[in-house]
Amino acid sequence: MPIQTLQVQQLKLTNYKNYTFQHFVFGDKLNFIVGKNGIGKTTLLDAIYYTCFTKSYLTSSDILATNFDSVFFRIETNLTLQSDNQLVEVKYLKQEKKEILLNNAKIERLTDFVGQFPCVIITPDDNQFIIGTSELRRKFLDATISQFSAPYLQQLMLYNKIITQRNAYLKSCFEHRNYDSSLLEIYNQQLVQAGNFVFNARKQFIHRFIPIFHEVYHRIFNGNEQVQIRYESDLNDNDFEILLRNNENQDRQAQRTTKGIHTDDLVFELNQFPIRKTGSQGQQKTFLLSLKLAQYQIIQSEKQIQPLLLLDDIFDKLDTERIAKIFQLIHENSIGQVFISDTDIKRIQDIINTHSITQYNIIQLGESA
Ligand SMILES: Nc1ncnc2c1ncn2[C@@H]1O[C@H](COP(=O)(O)OP(=O)(O)OP(=O)(O)O)[C@@H](O)[C@H]1O
Ligand SMILES: [Mg+2]
Incomplete structure (x- = not known):
């Protein structure tokens, strides 16, 4: 077709x-x-x-x-x-x-x-995406994958809802000094399911995205630096369920969920250094533009x-x-x-x-x- x-x-x-x-x-x-x-x-x-x-x-x-x-x-x-x-x-x-x-x-x-x-957008504020907080990079992942995977958006929304509820529960436990670990366990079960789904989808996406990004960066924009994208997640080396259990005390103290895919990040590297620290403005621009055009290509090929x-x-x-x-x-x-x-x-x-x-x-x- x-x-x-x-x-x-x-x-x-x-x-x-x-x-x-x-x-x-x-x-x-x-x-x-x-x-x-x-x-x-x-x-x-x-x-x-x-x-x-x-x-x-x-x-x-x-x-x-x-x-x-x-x-x-x-x-x-x-x-x-x-x-x-x-x-x-x-x-x-x-x-x-x-x-x-x-x-x-x-x-x-x-x-x-x-x-x-x-739709793909490029705005002057997008350099924040390279130099700013991880939230913007997660937003990029979400805005891209959501456009071709409705289940992804569903699971992501579910995950965010459970995180809000779990955090509210942790906060109320702290304030009222009572704590029921079996209730937390129920939240954990739901969180693990949605979290693993989102994690796997992001991992798969990055795997497909990287070669397309390289192609755009090197071939289209003649970038001659060595560039790398890494997906950082608490779930990379840990089973999410065990991670939640091991961090229960820490979560209670922090009154929020400290581990999970809501802290994921993308690390952008240029010649093995983080581009936000060492990249020139021009290099950052080329990097950004390549990310966006690769986003364009991948959405196009998924959606036709x-x-x-x-x-x-x-x-x-x-x-x-x-x-x-x-x-x-x-x-x-x-x-x-x-x-x-x-x-x-x-x-x-x-x-x-x-x-x-x-x-x-x-x-x-x-x-x-
Ligand atoms: N809720 C609002 N109601 C009325 N005017 C608004 C509202 N929010 C923003 N504006 C005004 O709308 C205008 C349009 O802003 P916009 O950012 O689209 O301009 P622009 O043409 O992109 O300008 P620039 O060249 O500086 O980027 C601005 O003058 C802004 O102050
Ligand atoms: Mg404007």
Whole structure:
């Protein structure tokens, strides 16, 4: 079966951040979003991301994503998957449960929806992903695997729920000075099942991901350093059940679960040193971009759908050679529909001329204002 194309045709935003109401129509291939600082470029890309994941990439709170003068927001997105029309609606009303509709039918479970419209995003904040806390790297793993494995997302959500309950129990034991180890045992049983599932899925994924990453890093971006990705987990060398039992006292004292896949991390190395400590900014950029494009490739091959690619303000971060590589990939059809934001219309026009781009659309924000 040929790889299916996915395209956002139209997007309507109502009271989403600075957009009180706006209707966008996109082109099938390359879409340049141009406008001044603070005009809403990132917000527009994030609204597309929202459509795919039912949450924002940048704002964890829907209240903050709602226009300051309103109590609700709406994102309505018309997509085509191959030639089928798809309509995704996100309806948020303050203090009510958020509604997601696909072709007018309400989505009851997130796990039924996520992954239908795959998407990869690259933003200026993503360097945090290399230099910041492990949470961001787990988020990368989760956002990737969830897009092609609904059971993964289910087990992950279950795991997080049990961790919250177990931690609450440990806290209450500490406060009330009573403790029932058989109750903890029940939590442990549930945790072990979900935890092992997530661990195995992550391990398998990394195993597949590493060669693709190497290929992108060395072949596409001509990186000549030795690069390595390692998956670190408490479960690598330990049976989870035994680990939980051995750490019972420590958990009671800490009033939280200290071991498990919620502390997993990815270690990125360059010539055998952690890249966040020794890598130059350019090396970190190449590393990051390779991670994201490898993410793109793996999602594409799993789903047999070309994901949407959202590139927010990447030109400031990349040299012309790497930019050329990206356009080459787009030109070769290795990448489907792309959204690129930038502040500088002249730079976009230069890029269009340099790369002889013919299939593109420019959306200039704030033009009529
Ligand atoms: N809840 C909200 N209600 C109204 N306006 C908001 C809300 N949240 C953010 N904004 C404003 O929305 C605007 C859009 O920000 P956005 O980050 O999308 O701009 P941008 O075009 O990407 O800018 P830059 O070029 O600096 O990256 C900003 O002016 C911001 O202050
Ligand atoms: Mg921005």
